[in-house]
Amino acid sequence: MLSHADVFAVVEIAARLIRAEDFFNDLIYSHYEGTYRKLMAIETTCIGAYPKPSYLRVGNWSESSQEAGDEQDARAFSYVAECIDDPELLDRATREAVQDQVSCGIDIPTDGEQRRENYIHYHCRHLEGFDFAKLTAKVHRNGAAVADLPTITGKIVPRGEHFLDTDYKMAQSCTDRPVKITVPGPVTIIDTSADAYYNDERRLAFDLATALNFEIRALADSGCRHIQVDEPLFVRNIDNALRYGIECLERCFDGVPDAVQRTMHMCCGYPGHLDDPDYLKADPDGYVRLAKALDASCIDRISIEDAHRHNDLDLLDQFLATTIIFGSVSIASSRIETVEEISERLTSALEHIDRDRLVVAPDCGLMMLDRELAMSKLSVLCEAAQSV
Numbered sequence: 001m002l003s004h005a006d007v008f009a010v011v012e013i014a015a016r017l018i019r020a021e022d023f024f025n026d027l028i029y030s031h032y033e034g035t036y037r038k039l040m041a042i043e044t045t046c047i048g049a050y051p052k053p054s055y056l057r058v059g060n061w062s063e064s065s066q067e068a069g070d071e072q073d074a075r076a077f078s079y080v081a082e083c084i085d086d087p088e089l090l091d092r093a094t095r096e097a098v099q100d101q102v103s104c105g106i107d108i109p110t111d112g113e114q115r116r117e118n119y120i121h122y123h124c125r126h127l128e129g130f131d132f133a134k135l136t137a138k139v140h141r142n143g144a145a146v147a148d149l150p151t152i153t154g155k156i157v158p159r160g161e162h163f164l165d166t167d168y169k170m171a172q173s174c175t176d177r178p179v180k181i182t183v184p185g186p187v188t189i190i191d192t193s194a195d196a197y198y199n200d201e202r203r204l205a206f207d208l209a210t211a212l213n214f215e216i217r218a219l220a221d222s223g224c225r226h227i228q229v230d231e232p233l234f235v236r237n238i239d240n241a242l243r244y245g246i247e248c249l250e251r252c253f254d255g256v257p258d259a260v261q262r263t264m265h266m267c268c269g270y271p272g273h274l275d276d277p278d279y280l281k282a283d284p285d286g287y288v289r290l291a292k293a294l295d296a297s298c299i300d301r302i303s304i305e306d307a308h309r310h311n312d313l314d315l316l317d318q319f320l321a322t323t324i325i326f327g328s329v330s331i332a333s334s335r336i337e338t339v340e341e342i343s344e345r346l347t348s349a350l351e352h353i354d355r356d357r358l359v360v361a362p363d364c365g366l367m368m369l370d371r372e373l374a375m376s377k378l379s380v381l382c383e384a385a386q387s388v
């Protein structure tokens with residue numbers, strides 16, 4: 001016969017077991033809910049450049065560019081910034097750039113391009129054939145900018161020493177998330193240099209693509225799984241993009257294993273400073289005209305802008321196989337987007353493209369923003385990607 005005390009003891013044990021079960025159920029539920037959300041969240045990445053800290057003396061694209069028509073003499077300025085910073089400071093800046101992106105929630109951070117005076121000429125300085133002492137004034141970007149540019153005076157070939165794999169390994173050592181490395185594309189390099197040797201853009205483009213492939217293969221060999229070729233000039237020069245630009249992308253990625261996500265970035269161009277609404281951007285109709293050819297190419301992921309200027313989302317219907325990296329925060333505006341406006345736009349985009357082929361990113365690199373503004377925009381972007 002059980003005493004009252006025994007009954008109470010049994011009831012108490014039962015109650016504890018029930019509470020324990022609830023506890024474990026809650027734990028299991030929240031674990032799976034977290035995993036579910038993680039699995040379903042839209043992937044996030046950055047495009048390339050991240051704001052540089054004041055302790056770095058490497059120049060910035062935005063500091064070394066000016067628009068056509070400026071009073072200042074174009075010849076008085078050079079694209080070629082002295083790049084003589086202490087390697088330890090460059091490593092520190094890279095580490096901070098990667099960690100900032102990760103702390104905001106970015107799944108695929110970049111190295112922030114901290115070592116580069118701009119995203120084009122850093123790479124060109126590692127190629128034979130470019131003369132950085134001989135600058136040639138040139139109006140470029142369809143007349144949107146003018147500058148003294150390095151001159152091509154000989155055959156383009158790699159110097160023989162790889163460099164981007166070292167940059168990648170340093171950046172990758174800062175995080176367990178996969179780091180993306182960017183490379184300027186042939187059509188964009190041609191627009192941002194002055195040719196005094198080839199006089200044949202197609203031949204020059206293929207020599208550039210072969211030289212880029214030398215570096216891209218080494219990047220892949222070193223473990224880099226996200227390699228991006230920047231070709232914003234595609235939308236400014238559709239004919240050349242279709243005549244040889246896309247074929248050059250194939251050459252750039254020739255021999256790269258399937259495990260590598262072959263990425264291409266094409267924004268419509270940006271001014272040298274924030275909040276400049278008059279800058280002559282490329283016609284976004286270029287995206288529509290290039291979509292089918294790009295979808296049929298070797299490129300796995302295409303990065304386009306959509307925040308600075310919305311696209312007609314029917315554009316996304318044209319991509320049947322390619323993943324779209326969808327620009328969702330403007331990099332040339334100081335206004336911080338809201339989670340709601342990005343979420344709404346992503347929801348609309350999902351009516352035109354599969355969820356697993358949509359990645360969210362800023363429109364372009366973040367070099368024009370200061371660190372606080374960049375982190376605010378990235379945090380909002382990541383929250384929106386989680387919420388949709």
Ligand SMILES: [Zn+2]
Binds near residue numbers: 232269365
């Ligand atoms: Zn861009």
